Amino acid sequence: MTRKSRNDDALATMRAANPASATELRGAITDAELSRAMQRAIALGESPSQPIPAGDRVAREHAARADRGGVFSRHRRASLGLGGLACVVVVAALILLSGGSVRDGAHPSFAAAAVKVAEANPRLLVTAPGWSIVHARSFDVDTGGLTYKDDEHPLYGPGGRGRQLNLTWYPAGFYRDMLREKGQVRTRAGRVTPVTSTLLGQRATTFAYAGQHPNYATVLAPQGDVFVEINGSFGSKREYEAVLHSLRPVGVDAWLSAMPPEVLRPAARSEAIAQMLRGIPVPPGFDASALHFRAMPGPSGSPLQSESALTDRFMLAKSVSGAVACGWLQRWLSATRAGDDVAAQEAVEAMATAPHWPALLRMVREKGYRGSTLPPHGQGWPSEILTAAREIAHGHLRRKPAVTTIYVKGRPIGYATSAGAAPASVMGCL
């Protein structure tokens, strides 16, 4: 007997010795027994006094594994274009960290601001099997987005890693612009003809973009202060519509509970901030609880700030590293003006360690960079901090060109960053 056949034989012997057959059990279990078992499981699951930590952790980890990837589609990016600006970032969340405060009201496990977002939102969830929210980066009362993914589907998505549906909400004032922009997109087949229908009792305008990976977008008519845009790449319109019609409006708690595990709720936030601050020198008097992502000048010149809603680790890392960097840059400015060379040098030396800040390294590693030091030049957030560090080392912190705040109907909704903008301005320090 060969080794292989001996091994096969061992497995066959084991199969034959199966002590419990699912087929036999299925035949033996009555409907009443099954219903009782289901009621028992649901009662256990509902009972807060019955934690099942091990199983719960596994369920979360498996869900987290499904959260990888996720990029906005070409059409989604096109829809955000505001023409002529080198870089436009719609500030979906002007996040001001709440320092872990928890609302004691009707939804005690969520921050008050998160509840506010949920209350003002259409709160649509995809209920088709296999779908879950994998990204919730933007999160504000009238602007934000969720990415749903069916990670198990073998045929679609980048590298066959599942289908994706983006659901974005915008201020109602953008509705007509959105329809116009979507209708202007040209494909090989020519201009896209919108098709109107009714979805969840609302007027829905659907655009089908033909191509190798057909893309579909549906814009729902405004309800209150917001309207919703849904888009995704699917094999056929039928598939898209099947997922679209599985959208259901849900309550505040159900909607907030459906957020992906990577989204940091207030209770997890202070611990995450402490972890991100490890290995980063902080300026004297630095107050972690006052961390904020960005304070954008409002119409009256006063900083426009909003209470923290939800944020994920990437955005939180941005706010943590930005707050520390701004603290050092402001200290350098004050010390320079006051002629305090010691304090200025301290700020220069602290900022010189930025290439090794673990929080920044982790951010760029997400994009594939490996190593223990950030590269000297690059794109994105860490580069702004490194550039500012170099500027103060050379004795001059640039203030211009500054970022430009974008207003719609007198209301700031985002900011535009031109190429070569002063990093201190990009970081919101000045």
Add this chain to the structure above:
Amino acid sequence: MLPVDDSPNAVPDVYRDRFEHCFRDHYAQLLAFAMRRVSGREIAEDVVADAFAVAWRRRDRIPNPALPWLYAIAAHVIANQYRSTRRRHSLDARLAHETGAVAPESDPAESLGRRDAFSAAFALLAEPEREVLRLVAWDGLDTSDAAQVFGCSPGAFRVRLHRARRKLAKQLEATEHLPRENRAAVSNPAEEIQ
């Protein structure tokens, strides 16, 4: 806003259907999974109830297919809540005796002999090796799904499976040559490991 009533009684649980389908489709498989790992049907039913309680809490995230996910949850429920108690008495030493599920043999004496030999050989494997074999031979998972349940990469799982099969074959060969009374003696120390 869309008309949604937030009172608990009025909010439709949009994921309940998904959970109920999942429960009806997989209850028997999960019960069999638990019965292969813990002693007694009652305890197995406890495991399944705990596993589905977790699935209920995560009903918005039930993947498709759900079975490997459910198996992973149940495996961890067993590992963390039953391993440390005497309730988790391995079936390994009494595999076919209770259920009567045996390989078809023409001679009942030969059948009994093979079962004893297998029980003894299986009990001599390390627990991770046994689990790898259980997932494939009894739970009927392919290596990709089994790796998900086991918590490693499919490649690493294939290596583990290959080694476990080889070791089981060796043990089977060795125990088949032992007298029956000695096989029982071999299996007892393995029970102690549990």
